[in-house]
Amino acid sequence: MMLSVNPGRSDRDSEAFVEVDPTGRYGRYRELLGSGAVKKVYRAFDQEEGIEVAWNQVKLRIFSDDPSMIDRLYSEVRLLRSLTNTSIISLYNVWLDQEHNTLNFITEVCTSGNLREYRKKHKQVSMKALKKWSKQILKGLNYLHSHEPCIIHRDLNCSNVFVNGNTGQVKIGDLGLAAIVGKNHEAHSVLGTPEFMAPELYDENYTELVDIYSFGLCVLEMVTMEIPYSECDNVARIYKKVSSGVKPQALNKVRDEDVKAFIERCIAQPGARPSAAELLKDPFFDEVDDDDENDQ
Structure with missing residues (x-):
């Protein structure tokens, strides 16, 4: 046969x-x-x-x-x-x-998934690498905020940032809650991920600076590998702390004073909070060379 x-x-x-x-x-x-x-x-x-x-x-x-x-x-x-x-x-x-x-x-598609998972997987990361990632996120925010019309992401957190691990490139994704705002740069609806929401978001009157606040907490999470306000067991407690100006406990774990000061600048009151363009000029990024970033 x-x-x-x-x-x-x-x-x-x-x-x-x-x-x-x-x-x-x-x-x-x-x-x-x-x-x-x-x-x-x-x-x-x-x-x-x-x-x-x-x-x-x-x-x-x-x-x-x-x-x-x-x-x-x-x-x-x-x-x-x-x-x-x-x-x-x-x-x-x-x-x-x-x-x-x-x-x-x-x-x-980003080959290595989101930044939260990637950071958990790779625990030994230099401060220089964390600064590179942070700078790329800021460049993305600067692009959105200086877009005509201005775009506010409104839900920036480490699970919405994606990584190409072979190039060290990070990219902002999930623009599902983004708001396109007019000349006054103001938006009025309350949404986002509670742990990363700026206090003024709850007042329903805010600008693109809410993304800078969220960015500051992303940097905090990258450094400490802890989701901000994880000491709170429900949204109401988070809201209470954020709206009364209580900073997340994870901030006490940041040993490097420059890093801590940089995060505090990002999560300052809206009037004192710098724009993405201003933060890109911060001495915090002095050791990060643009050629170094794979973002030509």
Whole structure:
């Protein structure tokens, strides 16, 4: 009896796409890269460029009774498409899948996941490396804040910053709560991640400086590997401390006085809080050479 060779064996060994976008360019794999309250992020492939990408998928039926949420998601995606900066995650394509009632968008993928997980995984990081990451985040914020119109991220924290570990490049992602503000740079709705929210956010009258406050707490988390205000066991306690000016306990663990002073500048009262452009000139970054940053 002749053995028949099983046709397509090698095809089965290689991963098959679960879904392909309407243009046929992007294929989605089953593997999940991340999952949030609103969207799932899958590993995907750009067949034209031969690169891995992220396929973000939002199930719109969750918001069938909340059209404002769908509008907000659309605006995130429209906003992302218009941004081009090495410190901001790039968006390549977006479409609505009517049949499955999903909003899909293809973004660049960062090979090493988010900064919170990356920092936990690599405990031995020099202050110089932490400053490099911080400077790249600030460059992204400076780009958003000086954009016409000004864009406030409003939900900056270490889980929304992504890392390419092989280049040491970090990029701001998840602009889902971003606000585009007019000439007066003021926004009025309360949202974000409580531990990272500036006190004035709760007063519903704030500017892009709320992102600087969140950035300061990102630096604190990078240095101490502790989420700020983790001593509080609920949101109400966090709010009480933040609104009465009590600083997070993690700040007491920062031994380096220069680092501590830099974080304190970022989380100062709004009137005394510097802009991203001002912070980029801070002597804190003197040892970080621009050529050194892989962000040409």
